[in-house]
Structure formats: C-alpha cells, structure tokens
Amino acid sequence: MITKQKGCHDIYGDEAKKWKYVSNVIDAVCERYNYDFIRTPIFEASELYHRGIGEETDVVSKEMYDFKDKGDRSITLRPEGTAGVVRSFIENKMYGDATQPVKLYYNGTMYRYERPQSGRDRELTQFGVEVLGSDDPMIDAEVISLAVNIYRILGLKGIKVNINSLGDKESRDNYRKALVEHFMPHVDSLCEDCKVRLQKNPLRVLDCKVDADTEIMKNAPVMTDYLNEESKKRFEMVQKYLNLLDIDFEVNPSIVRGLDYYDHTVFEIEADIEGFGSQNVLGGGGRYNGLVSALGGPEVPGIGFAMGLGRLMLALEKEQVELPINNSLDAFVMYVSDTEKEYATTLVQELRMNGFSVETEYTNRGLKGQFKQADRLNSRFLIILNDTDLENNQVKIKNNKTKEEELVDIDYILYYLDEHLMSEDDADCDCGCSHEHEEGHECHCNGEGNCGCGNHCDCHSHEENE
RNA sequence: GCGGAAUUGGUGAAGUGGUUAACACGCCGGAUUGUGGCUCCGGUAUGCAUGGGUUCGAUCCCCAUAUUUCGCCCCA
Secondary structure, X not given: OOOOOOOOXXXXXXXXXXXXXXXXXXXXXXXXXXXXXXXXXXXXXXXXXXXXXXXXXXHHHHOOEEEEOOOOOEEEEOOOOHHHHHHHHHHOOHHHOOOOOEEEEEEEEEEOOOOOEOOEOOEEEEEXXXXXXXXXXXXXXHHHHHHHHHHHXXXXXXXXXXXXXXXXXXXXXXXXXXHXXXXXXXXXXOOHHHHHHHHHOHHHHHHOOOOXXXXXXXXXXXXXXXXXXXXXXXXXXXXXXHHHOOOOOEEOOOOOOOOOOOEEEEEEEEEOOOOOOOOOEEEEEEEOOOHHHHOOOOXXXXXXXXXXXXHHHHHHHHOOOOOOOOXXXXXXXXXXXXXXXXXXXXXXXXXXXXXXXXXEOOOOOOHHHHXXXXXXXXXXXXXXOOHHHHHOOEEEEEEOOOOOEEEEEHHHHHHHHHHHHHHHHHHOOOOOOOHHHOOOOOOOOOOOOEOOOOOEOOOOHHHHHO
C-alpha cells in the first residue's frame, strides 16, 4: 500500500467540512476588514527565503524543503507566506497602486522538513495577512485584533496575546551590542547553538530554552530598556490602540520571533488551554519595515501575521467548540425498476438545477437499503418512484421527519419541495450555519443576517440570541 | 537532527510461542410478496504494518524499514 508522506494529512468527511467552515469565516472577516485574497506559488526560488527569512534561522538552515528542478534551479517549497507575498508585491509593483496601504491575506499550505508531533506537520496550512505601505501603529493593532477576532468569532476562548517591540534599527543595534557585551565574558557556559547565535544573531540567544534558567540569561539586558524615544513612543501607541480595540495582551520581552525580518512590533498568540500540546503557539507575526527593500523593492514598511490552521483545529477540538457543519440533504430519490431509474435520472438533474441538494441510488440497493442510505445522509425528503404512480404523472414524497407521505403531481414537485423546505426553515434558520441555535454558542451577525460563517441568513432568532 | 510509545477486518478493539484470532459496532442478506430506523436469524480477517532472523512451529521473541503518536530542538 502506498501511504501518505510523513507529517502530511488527508482531510476529508466532517473534518474537511470544518476546515471549509473556518476558511469561510476567514474570508468573511477579511472582507469586512477590506483585505484582498492573494495566491502566490507554492514553490519559489530558494534564494527568496535565504534573503527574506534569514540564513541563520532554523527554518532556513534546517527545515527547508528544497530541491533542484530539471533546469538545475534551486527551488524551495514555501515554508511561510510573507516572503512570497512581499516578492509578489515588488514584482507586480503594487507599491504603485493608488489605494495604499496594500492589505492582503492568504490561506494555503506551507512545507517544513521537521519531525512531526502534535501541532507540527511537514505540510501545514497557514492563514495570514500582510499590510504593506503603512507604518501607522494603528495598523499594528488592527492586524493583531483581526487575528484575535477570528479566534473569538470561531468561539475559541483560551488564547493569550503576547507582544513586544524590537524597536528600530538604532535601538536594535544598541541592544545587540549590550547583549554581546553581556554574554561574551560567559560564552563558554552557553550551549553550542547559542555560541553561534551570539556571533550571527545575538537576539536569538534569548530564545534559547537550554540556557533559559541560567543566571546570565536571567540578568540579560531587556529589549524594552534599549528602545530609543521614537521606538518607545511607537510601542506605546500600539498598546493604546490595542486597548481601544478591547484586546487583552501582555508585554513579554522574551518574544523575539524566529524569523530575522522583524522589527518594532512582534507578537504571538498562544493557546491557553489545559492539556494542549507543547506546540502551543497558534499564531504570530510582526512588523518588517526592512523586508521589502531587502528583497529588492523600495523602502516600504510592512506588518503581518500568520496562524496555523491545524493548531487552530486542535485548539477548537480541545475546547470542544462545535463548529456548525451542514450534513443534510434536501431529497433522496428512490427507485427499483429500470423505467423508474430512467425517470430518477432526469428528476435528480432537474431538482439539482433548481437549487436542491439531491442524492439517489447508484449501487443496486433494494428499497430497504435505499431507506437506510437516505437516513444516513440525513435527507429531509424521500421521493419514492413507482411505475404505477408515474403512469399517473405522480410521485410519492415522504417527509422524513414527520413520516407523512403524499402523492404529488410531477409538475408540482419543485413547488412542493420549495414550500415544505421553506416552512421547515422558518422554525429553524436557513443560513445553513445553525450554530446560533445551539446551546452555548454566540451568533455574531448582529441580526444583520451575516454570521461569521459567511452565509446569508434572515431568520429572527439571531436578534434574540444577540 | 535526537529520544520514548505504538501498528490486529469497514470501525473500536481483546488475545495467545502450537489445531477454527474473542467481543462490540457497522455493513450485506433473510423473517417483511415494493416502505427502512425496533426485534430475531444468518453472512462478514487463508489474516495480526513490511522485510529479514530465532524456533519443530511466530500475530506473539529479536533486528531492520515504513507509518502513526508524544516529547527535545524550533516554529504556526
């Protein structure tokens, strides 16, 4: 048997429906924030990541999925989304668009050559946003709040937002110098990795878990003390806007992020859920004012974040958040004889073309088996064909909930289904999301008929629940 | 890159160095002559991840590989 590759997953059935639902929420929220969808290639020239993410980062130095193509080009499966989006921004000269800043979002697979564990796969799906062309602290807060609001809308409660500022270049240079001065005298007591980091990227020494509990690490200078006036003021503004947006956060000076392109605001959103795996960072991001120019574009500031959808799913599952997934069918057409089957073929198509979700029998089951199949598929109506009825231009339609059965004229089928499905929905809700009707769920449509699910709804129960 | 645990039908799983690998669910068929969901009856693994080895004999013991899973490191 050929099996899937290590660290990859097949997503299907109800799980696939959940993913689709989450993607719909993401699309709906991004639309409200006016972010445009962008799709960039899954593979890029390796150099993009070497220059963009940073040679010394683990992501580049040991986790890249790279290979030579038949033209002997060095190709890499994208390990993250930002570099590709920024490349596209430059290549397509989006900095020349009239509508600045450029606000983009993506939702796609990334690849990292790692040893899989809970919350860590080789193929992972990330949703992320990038804002290019504004250095306003207000947009920093907006990006963070967008991420938080998506978690909120999905119903996830256990999240914690950590923010920090790496400051501008001057602040970072000063801090870097202070770090080197602090650690150099004790270089021998550091772990092997840190010795290298101290040379190439001293900030990341702070990230080290091996030496985390040592005295030198605890006494290490703190970034926030080295921010110059301008950077400090900027960081305060970000916090002010976050407060205005009602986002709970904590300033955590140890957040430095693993990718080299960040400056000023950096943040991580972690799962704060009992029993969650050790890979508990749900999302993270930050500002990267130097990245566009580093990749050959003009001096354009940027900020973004990415969240792992797989980890989000784990978190939702851990919190037992029930996502509203639609598993029902409008009608199941049943038949036995060949002439009935012929009519079934055309009827099914006609119903489908008129907007009904309809299934029929394809595996020669007897009637009994077809009833069972219709139940399994949660079909609301059963259309039972019978040669005698057909001769009278009639079909039997059975309501699978009330078990009532009626003979209906063929010309009347569409109207009949329309009417009966509508009246069913009055009691329920026809937005298809149904979460507002379940206990313990909040609806976010404000009675305007748009729940986070992106489906339109005009039932009244929304307002009552809100 | 390093370490621990696991792998038995469609599914959840019990189990043993020795003739027919429990049990449950599901599925299929029948009782029910074209109306199911309850009940009863019957059928559902030449097979215990793959490849070697030990043994008279291996699903069980040993080794390797693959995959899964949980950690370390790192990240989403």
